[in-house]
Amino acid sequence: MDGLPDFPWDLLAPAKVVAGGHPDGIVDLSIGTPVDPVPELIRDALAAGSDAPGYPLTAGTPALRAAIAAWAGRNCGADPAGIGVLPTLGSKELVAWLPTLLGIGPGDVVVIPQVCYPTYEVGARLAGATVVRADSMTAVGPTSRVRLVWVNSPSNPTGQVLPQAHLRKVVDWARERGAVVASDECYLTLGWESEPVSVLSPEVSGGSYDGLLAVHSLSKRSNLAGYRAGFVAGDPALVSNLLAVRKHAGMIVPEPVQAAMVAALGDEEHVAVQRDRYAARREVLRPALLKAGFTLSHSVAGLYFWASRDEDCWTTIDWLAERGILAAPGAFYGPAGQRHVRFAVTATDERIAAAAERLAG
Numbered sequence: 001m002d003g004l005p006d007f008p009w010d011l012l013a014p015a016k017v018v019a020g021g022h023p024d025g026i027v028d029l030s031i032g033t034p035v036d037p038v039p040e041l042i043r044d045a046l047a048a049g050s051d052a053p054g055y056p057l058t059a060g061t062p063a064l065r066a067a068i069a070a071w072a073g074r075n076c077g078a079d080p081a082g083i084g085v086l087p088t089l090g091s092k093e094l095v096a097w098l099p100t101l102l103g104i105g106p107g108d109v110v111v112i113p114q115v116c117y118p119t120y121e122v123g124a125r126l127a128g129a130t131v132v133r134a135d136s137m138t139a140v141g142p143t144s145r146v147r148l149v150w151v152n153s154p155s156n157p158t159g160q161v162l163p164q165a166h167l168r169k170v171v172d173w174a175r176e177r178g179a180v181v182a183s184d185e186c187y188l189t190l191g192w193e194s195e196p197v198s199v200l201s202p203e204v205s206g207g208s209y210d211g212l213l214a215v216h217s218l219s220k221r222s223n224l225a226g227y228r229a230g231f232v233a234g235d236p237a238l239v240s241n242l243l244a245v246r247k248h249a250g251m252i253v254p255e256p257v258q259a260a261m262v263a264a265l266g267d268e269e270h271v272a273v274q275r276d277r278y279a280a281r282r283e284v285l286r287p288a289l290l291k292a293g294f295t296l297s298h299s300v301a302g303l304y305f306w307a308s309r310d311e312d313c314w315t316t317i318d319w320l321a322e323r324g325i326l327a328a329p330g331a332f333y334g335p336a337g338q339r340h341v342r343f344a345v346t347a348t349d350e351r352i353a354a355a356a357e358r359l360a361g
Contacts, residue, residue, distance in 0.1 A: 004125055008118055008332040015321040022324025027355040029285075030328045032303055032344030034223040036277060039270035042222060042260045049259030056255035058247050060087040060231075064258045067265040072233045075189060076198035076214060083200065083209055084239025086246075087253040087261065090228040091186055091217035095119045098182060098213075099127035099148055101245050102238075108147040111140055114336045115158055117184065120150045133334060137173040146179045154187040154196050154301035157333050157342040161194040161301050167204045175211055180238065186217040186230075187302035190275065192282065194300040200234060209235045220303060220346070221271050222264040229253070229261045278303060281345040281352045288356035289343065297340070305343040306330075316341050323358040 012030060019026045059065065064087055069080035088094040096119050099110055110124035114133045124131045129147070134140045137149075151170055153162035167183075174181045183199035197204060200214050213234040219225035232239065246252070253261075264270075286305065289296065294307040309316050313329040320327055320341070328344070330337030345352065 004122060005118070008329075011332075012317070012326070012329070015317050016326055018318075018321040019324050019326045022358075024324065024354060026324055026326055027347060027351045027358070028326045029343045029345075029347055029351075029355060030326045032220075032328075032346045034220060034225050034346055035348050036223050036274060038223050038226075039264075039267070039273075041267060041270070042224070042264050045263035046227075046256050046260040049256040052255035054255075056252050056258060058252045059243055060085070060253065061255070061258050061262075063262050067262045068231050068233060071265045072198075072200060072214070072216075076185070076233070077201035077203075078198070078209075078214075078233065082236070083233050084236035085231060085233045086239050086243055087258060088215075088230040088232055089251060089253055090219060090225075091184070091215050091230040092119055093228070093251065094215055094230065094232055095184065096123045096126065097251075098242075099123050099129055101242050102148060102180060104129050104147045107145060109140075109143055109145045111137075111146055111149040113150065113152055113155070113334075115155070115330070115334045116150070116152055117156050118332055120152075120184075124148075133336075137170060144177060146174070146177055148180050148182060149174050150182050150184065151199065152184040154190065155298065156184075156187065156302060157304050157328065157330070157337070157340075158298040158306040159300055159302045159304050160298035160306075161191065161196045164197045164201075164203050167197065167199055168206070171199065171204060171206070171212065178211075180211050180213060180235075182213045182215060184215045186215065186220065188216070189221055189271065190278065190303060191301040192279065196301055211235055211238070213238055218261060218264050221274065223274065224260070224264065227257050227260060229257055229264070231261075277349075278345055281347070281349065284349075284352050284356050285343065285345055288359045292359040303345050305345070306340055307343060308340045310339060313338055313341050323361070325355050325358060 068085040072078040073080040106128040108129045112120040217230040328342040330340030
C-alpha cells in the first residue's frame with residue numbers, strides 16, 4: 001500500500017458535500033456511472049441462469065466464448081476463429097492485475113498514456129514495475145525493459161481517438177521489443193465525431209494477434225456496471241496464459257452473469273437505444289459548457305467532455321461545486337491533466353438539463 005497513490009475519488013469528498021448543498025440537489029457528472037435501466041432481455045437471461053449451484057467456468061461457457069468472439073468479429077474486425085477470448089470481472093480488475101498476470105515485475109517498464117485511467121499506473125505499481133508516461137514511442141527512449149504498453153482509444157478521460165496509423169506504429173514498436181500491447185477499448189462503439197478502430201483490426205494488427213490484447217466492458221454499452229461484465233480478446237497464447245493463472249487465482253465471472261453477457265453481446269437494439277440517450281445528453285451539455293467559458297479538447301468519442309477554464313482543476317471543481325455540479329479533476333488522470341476537468345454524460349436527462357441551466361446562471 002505504501003507504493004500506491006491515494007484513491008482519487010476520496011479526494012473529491014469535500015466538493016461533493018458543497019455540491020450536495022444546492023437547493024435542487026447535486027448534479028454528479030464525476031464518476032460516470034450508468035443510471036439507465038438494465039435492458040429487460042439481459043435481466044431475463046440473468047434470472048434464467050440463476051439456478052447455478054456449481055462452480056462456473058473460468059474460461060467462460062462455450063456460449064459466452066462464442067458470443068465474445070462473434071462480437072469481436074463484428075465490432076473489432078477480428079477473426080472470430082483466430083483470437084483467444086476470456087471473460088473478466090469487469091475491465092478494471094483486468095487492468096489492475098494484467099501486469100502481475102503477465103509476470104511483469106521489478107526492473108520491467110510499463111508504458112501508459114500521459115493522461116489516462118489511473119488504474120493503469122496502479123496495476124504497474126502492484127507488480128513492482130516502473131511506469132513511464134508517454135504518448136509516442138519515441139518519447140519512451142531506447143530502453144529494452146518495456147514489457148507492456150497501454151493504449152486507450154477512445155480515451156478516458158479525454159475522448160481522443162487514436163488514428164489507425166498511430167496504433168500500427170505502437171504495435172510495430174512493441175513487437176520489435178517483445179512487449180505486449182494492451183488496448184483499452186471500452187468505449188470503442190461510442191464514436192461521435194471520429195470512428196475508433198480496434199487494435200485487433202487487420203489495419204492495425206497486420207493480420208496477426210501476436211502480443212495484442214483488447215480489453216472490453218459491457219458497463220456502458222449495456223448498463224452493466226453493477227454486473228462486473230467484461231472480457232479480453234486477442235493473442236491466443238497470451239489469453240491461454242491469463243486463463244491458466246486465473247484458474248489458480250479464482251477470478252471467475254459468476255455463471256448467471258455469463259448468461260447475461262451472452263444476451264447482451266447478441267443484441268444490438270438495446271445498444272442503439274442507449275447510444276441515442278448519450279448522444280442527446282451530449283447535445284445538451286456541450287453547448288452549455290462552451291457558453292460557460294470552457295474550452296473542450298478532443299471529446300470526439302466516449303462518454304466524457306475534457307474541459308478547461310485555463311486554471312488549476314481544483315479551482316474549477318470548487319467553482320462547479322458552488323453551482324451544485326460535481327466533475328472529475330483532471331489531476332486524477334496524470335500531471336498533464338492538472339488544468340482540465342472531466343464531465344460525464346451518464347447522468348439522467350433531467351440532471352443533464354439541470355447542469356446546463358446552472359452553467360448558464
